[in-house]
Amino acid sequence: MDVQRLELLRELADRGSVTAVALATHRTPSAVSQQLKVLEREAGLPLTQRQGRGLVLTDAGRALARSATDVAVSLAKATALWDDFRNNATGEVSLVTFPTAGQMLLPGVIKNLGPGLVLNCADEDPELSDFPAFTAEYDIVLAHSMSGQLSWAGRGLTVVPLMTEPLDVGLPVGHPLADRAWVRPSDLIGETWIGVTDGYPFERILHAIEQEAGARLSMSQRFADLALIESFVIAGLGIALVPRYTSGGGQPGRLVLKPLRGIESERQIVALMRPDRAERLAVRTIIAALQSEAATVQQSHTPK
Amino acid sequence: MDVQRLELLRELADRGSVTAVALATHRTPSAVSQQLKVLEREAGLPLTQRQGRGLVLTDAGRALARSATDVAVSLAKATALWDDFRNNATGEVSLVTFPTAGQMLLPGVIKNLGPGLVLNCADEDPELSDFPAFTAEYDIVLAHSMSGQLSWAGRGLTVVPLMTEPLDVGLPVGHPLADRAWVRPSDLIGETWIGVTDGYPFERILHAIEQEAGARLSMSQRFADLALIESFVIAGLGIALVPRYTSGGGQPGRLVLKPLRGIESERQIVALMRPDRAERLAVRTIIAALQSEAATVQQSHTPK
DNA sequence: ACATCCATGTAGGCAGTCTAAACAATTCAT
DNA sequence: ATGAATTGTTTAGACTGCCTACATGGATGT
Known part of the structure; x- marks a missing residue:
């Protein structure tokens, strides 16, 4: 055989x-x-x-x-x-990510790579592509989904959770809610929303807010790019759900984030791999670096 | 690789x-x-x-x-x-056994083999050879040891228990103890024993009897072959420990078996295999047949 | 010292796997 | 409908890699 x-x-x-x-x-x-x-x-x-x-x-x-x-x-x-015997995490590892996770995790990981270890990265739009399918092409696939529901289950893939990132409500400075420590679904009735295109996890949370608040939300725009959404929010054209750790990169101080209470609002970022590739030492090393970087990011956002 | x-x-x-x-x-x-x-x-x-x-x-x-x-x-x-897909347990399987287990189990197994499945058997003297080492040479190795202690542990071999066989006290007809339903260690003081050569599990039980009865046993002969031992017992030259299911094959009615109470007296018969060989369908089929045959033997010796 | 046993080099044969190019079958487009 | 494109298969030939045969180099024991 x-x-x-x-x-x-x-x-x-x-x-x-x-x-x-x-x-x-x-x-x-x-x-x-x-x-x-x-x-x-x-x-x-x-x-x-x-x-x-x-x-x-x-x-x-x-x-x-x-x-x-x-x-x-x-x-x-x-x-x-x-x-392991040679202590030799060497070779090339390929990785795809959706943009925000890459922006958050990859620079820190690549900076601290050992010698002889090369990480080749690429990004893909998560709504255009079937992310689990990329495991055929890449060693590591960074994907996200809502907590609890694992959309990639049952394909025999190895799933390593990296972090859970809260999804906050993004407001322009000067907004009536900007002084609050947090907001609740009922506070958000009547606001104009900047949404994202279908398939994003954001979508589900917006619906959950509607259910909780008992009113429909008005959705004026639909974008895929986070920076674009934020610029709309800053311009006062509406409010949006934005991932806490990745937002505000471009224009700090002009966007205010408020935690959402009364509803679970977070996304889970995980690494997907073919089980065999997950065993490679080089791959395991990268995964460990990703986890540590994720912990660092998460900690740096936790107020003391 | x-x-x-x-x-x-x-x-x-x-x-x-x-x-x-x-x-x-x-x-x-x-x-x-x-x-x-x-x-x-x-x-x-x-x-x-x-x-x-x-x-x-x-x-x-x-x-x-x-x-x-x-x-x-x-x-x-x-x-x-x-x-499995072809339902095709086909091919050759090789097996070594110590004599008594072979005599007890193999004929029944070979008789009921499916077509295309060949079982090649050999026997070895368990005291001359390192039985676990035979797993390199044979697909299945039938070995025995005392209950509880696994002398073959720790070599990364697959161990499948087949049966536990009681070791009874063999007496000649007309012996003073021949009328009892069972015997206890203290009854055996003063008897002359036919022993087996070193390394056999029998050995350990004899020592346990000595401990329990508080007296040394006199050991007149030491043989390896069971039939030989039995012929000595029948001739009135001493008594011996004999495996219940395998004894008396040659001369029925002239040897009396008495269960031993007050001490655990049994040997465990197991199949030893390399883990990879244990996975072969043909091998698994033989193992299943051995287990079923062992159960049959055990049942046929259980009084109604 | 010699015979023996074991592992390892070297050269050449053989088998198995790949490439290249032609072919067959199906789908799609115009 | 007919031709083009896509997909899998066949055939023939080149190439790679594994194995055998034979020779060599140490180590052991008598």
Whole structure:
């Protein structure tokens, strides 16, 4: 039983097409097709099945691909073990993030990297893309979701929580509520809101506020970019929900944040990984750095 | 990271010499040596070390060999999985046993084997050999030890208990104690014993009887073969401890068994396996058959 | 000192995996 | 509908890598 072939099957399960697997593994589609054929012959039963011009896994294929993950994990553990022996967290790690988390965590992490450890980062718009799917492409995926509900569950991915960031109400200076220590849903009736596009976790909290306050909120704009939203708030065009640690980067002192009471208003930032990649020493090192950086950020925002 | 090479390292850990590994894996020592060299180069640190004319593992080598077991296990699980899919418990399984267990369990197991499943058996003298070491050579090793104490622990082997067999006192017909329903240690003072050679579990029980009865037992002979011991008992030359389910095969009715009260007198019969081999469907099938056969034997000796 | 045992080099053969290019099948667009 | 594009498969040939055979270098024991 050859591990490389099993790996190929797993890639096929993750990526869905022979060509994609070939691309990802630096091979020609022909090579992939041949190896899968050999695997099927060894297995003695069909693992794949043509569907249209593509290829899908059979039940047996899916089951085998799942167990291939275990193989990959134990293999990664073995290689990580001898990296441990050399104390040698070396190599390249790739990472995708949504913009705000990257802005908050990555500079601090990269500054403190050990020698020989390289972190390649990229950002993606969380509403345009299926973030869990990026685990096929990147070693680490920074994603967020509301506390409690894990939208990425059930895919067999490793999930490491990094921090929970409160979502505050952003107000312009001089706003009637700006003097309060905190605000409650009922205080917010009648305000004009700057919202975000669908799919964002923010959305759900706004609805929760509506429920709690018993009134509909008026939503004048919908943006994806946080800086843009904040500039609207500062201009007095409305108020918005903004993540506490990431806001105000551009124009400090002109935006006021008020904690929201009476409702749970926070987002959870986590790292998503394929289980096998999570075992690599280099990856584990980066994850540890992310956690420590997250703790630092969180602490620096906690009033003494 | 290549699995085959890891496997080679694990074999080296189990067998202790390059030549032995070569023999076991149907290769030349040269091939093994080369592959280990490649593995070391990949690892970047020495995994083996010359000692005399042999080769021993370094700490790193041992650690890596241990994690190689996990890889082998998950790989075996994968192949077992698709054997499951085909409902195809097929292939050859090898087994060593000590004589009495083989006599008791194997005929029944082999009779009920499914088609395509072959069980190759051998027997070894348990006092001459290190039974756990046979797991390198055979898929399944039937061994025994006293209840509670596991002499084979700590080697990373899979242990499956099959049955516990009482050790009774064997008496010739017409012996003064032959009418009793059971005997106690104090009843046995003054008897002449037929013992077994050192290392057998029997030994320990005899010592326990001495402690309990407060007197030394006189030991006239020491044999390893059960049939031989029994013939001595039948001839009136002494009494002996005999396993309840295995005794009297040769000459029924001429040997009387009496349960021993006041002391725990039983041996545990278990199957020992390398963890990866334990995952094979064919092996699991045999193990299941052994368990069921053991239960049958045990039940047939339980008075209604 | 010699025979033996064990591990390791070296050279060459062989098998298995890849690339390249042609092919077949399906979908999409015009 | 017909052609273009996408996707997977086939075939032939090159290349890599593993293994065998044989020779070498230490270490052990008689």
